Amino acid sequence: MKTVWTSAISTKLKRLYGAETWTxxxxxxxxxxxxxxxxxxxxxxxxxxxxxxxxxxxxxxQRVTHKIRQRRLNLAGHCIRHPELAAHPTILWEPTQGTALRGRRSLTFVDQLKRDTDLISAKELRTCMTDRDSWRKRTWGLARDVVTTQAIPT
Known part of the structure; x- marks a missing residue:
């Protein structure tokens, strides 16, 4: 993290460093x-x-959580469309082995993506992410959280 904070990138980017991977x-x-x-x-x-x-x-x-959501969806779509990246197999990974512990299940990255896009399964996510145009429309269509109060000029 020291290299991030001492680098010449803008302060906004420094604060949100890695935010696209947060659940x-x-x-x-x-x-x-x-x-x-x-x-x-x-x-x-x-x-x-x-x-x-x-x-x-x-x-x-925009609210900060909306910006994080947009960055998360952009990163996920990019990693799915580029199989040569190391993150490609882990983007849509879901735990399937082992015994379930008591209590609520931990929120995974796939669960977060499903909640952000209102899609049901990882298969739907993968098919939507591979088509860049439809994925872009879906991610930019999430502008429902943007707060606008400016009057529209007539």
């Missing part, structure tokens, strides 16, 4: 968005007492 639960996503919103309020000098809505605060910017 985030909804609770963690809400926590991450809340933290980002608090930092944005501090940076813009907006108090919670000012009663400014988060939609107005973001002013057309």
């Amino acid at each position: 985030l639960t909804t609770k963690e996503e809400k926590s991450l968005d809340g933290c980002y919103t608090r930092m944005l309020r501090i940076a813009l000098n907006v108090s919670w007492q000012d009663r400014m809505r988060n939609d107005d605060l973001y002013n057309g910017m």
Whole structure:
């Protein structure tokens, strides 16, 4: 990580380094968005007492979890379309051996991709990812989390 932080890349990229490989639960996503919103309020000098809505605060910017989701889907599609990469066999890997432990199953990368794309199986994911145009439409179609409050000029 030291080489990342001392490199000449932008600070935004440094903060999100490796974020496309994170598996985030909804609770963690809400926590991450809340933290980002608090930092944005501090940076813009907006108090919670000012009663400014988060939609107005973001002013057309994407939430950080939406950006992570887009990067995750782009990485997965890229790795599936390039079989020479080392990550190719592990992108759609699901644990199938061993005994199941008690409690909730750990969230895997495939589960995260299924949740992000609203697809049912890994087979559907693979067929959709191999066609770049349909995958691009699907990933850019996830703009439902983008907060926009700007008026459309007439």
